[in-house]
Amino acid sequence: MEEYSRTQMFPLHNAVASRNFDEVQRLVEGGHDVNELHYDRVTPLHMVDAQSIDNSTPLCDACAGGSLECVKLLLQQGASVNPQLLLSTPLHEAALRGHTQIVALLIQEGAKLNCNDLHYGTPLHAACSMQRPSISCIHYLLKSGASVNALKNHRTPLHLIAMNSKSEAATELLIAYGANVYLKDCSGCTPRNLAGPNSSMESILAAFERDPRPLTQWCRLAIRSHLGPRGVQMIDQLEAPTILTRFLQ
Template sequence: MPEVPAGFTPDVSRKRSAEAGSSPERGPDRKRTCWGILTSQGSWADRSPLHEAASQGRLLGLRTLLDQGFYPNVVTIDHVTPLHEACLSGHVACVRALINAGANVNAATIDGVTPLFNCCSSGNAGCLELLLQSGARARAQHTHFPSALHEACKRGSSQCVEVLLAHGADPDAQLSHQGSPLYVSCLHQHTACSKILLHRGASANVGCGEESPLHAAVKLDSADLVSVLLDYGADVNLRDRSNKRPVDLAPSSGKTKKLLQAFEASPRTLCQLCRIQIRNSIGRSRLKQLSCLPLPPLLTNYLEHT
């Protein structure tokens, strides 16, 4: 690999995106938060010109460096690659150029963060699709590694959620510290993401530990989310670690309190019960094949919940 040009000053490498609305501070005492741990500037150093070009979306400069022999999988001390940077900044052209040059689409940092995860942090479905078409794994290799699907649900990127599920991501994948993707989506009040997950067969009752997605939605007094969850079979009688049902957690004067009380007073219709039972019997992996069945459109739409 060519030597770093004289006068090049390494900047700070990013493992993942900062929280929305935040911007990097400048100065010798700069620190970043990484999974709840403050990390000093020193451990983010060792950034190459290729990282810089990928991060800033300078396609011509990136191609020039690659043509000069720069290694596309060069890593920082924390194993951040230029592809991580391009995905985090959402530069599709740079992502394509790096992949064509042989960049590892499944490269992981020391924390297990992949380029796929960074795409979901930036909410760029174009970069995400490109990675998946190039062999990126939609499912995390280990349950303690960061999950791209959970990150997309946290950020509210419904396009990224749709793309990941279409490429085989598990809508019920559990992380010990976050729970299910649906639980994360409800926790951050992203109704669109929750609808996509449920439509793709995610269980309405798989949450985090003993707390269900319905518990999370009710505590936030999100009537839209509660309605969607109930429509897909959420159990109003599940109890959390404190032995409380969702209705017990609803704000006394909120919309969800009235909604749950009305639901308990009027059980699900036979139409709803049948749809829930049929979808459960068909199984999540075969739901996407409903449109291929020789059924009237009205019945197909009923089963697909559209």
């Protein structure tokens, strides 16, 4: 009876939640307020299939749910890509769940790459914290200028890979973008310590310690550092040979 009552009281919320968009259109044309508040101050735009958090915006929820079309629509309607005073930003939500297309769109719209949330750290930390991290998402964040050695609770993204997935692909990618394999967390552990003995990740890190990156790689990283995130995102627009732009990316 209670569920029936809620459906009757908030038909627009119910129609959005069930993805019945014909019904949504009928209700809006019939005069229902698109900003109507539910009991917990949730608007119909929050009723997407997503894992929302307290005080999150509709854009945060759409990013968490992986709805690219919904994200596009919200951005077109003026949704803030960098909302203030939230536990997590839309970019964190998309990066955490490996929604690479949404990550790319948010960055193109000016999302802050290296801001810290209250839990994971930067969006790159969030992407690297999963048991099955999205390599494409990590790669896009890195090539867009995400700080590979950013710290959250004295841990870098490489520490998080070592603690959670021990992904070889993510390890090699982070190293290629300048991850410092020698940094220690608050317990005095390097990523190699956290990876554990006899793991594939530990072998990769040990090999890197024996044979550091070549001079050309140091030059690439120095140029990217000098350009900064905004400049890095303009590399593909340089009037330079393709082989050079690919090298810098």
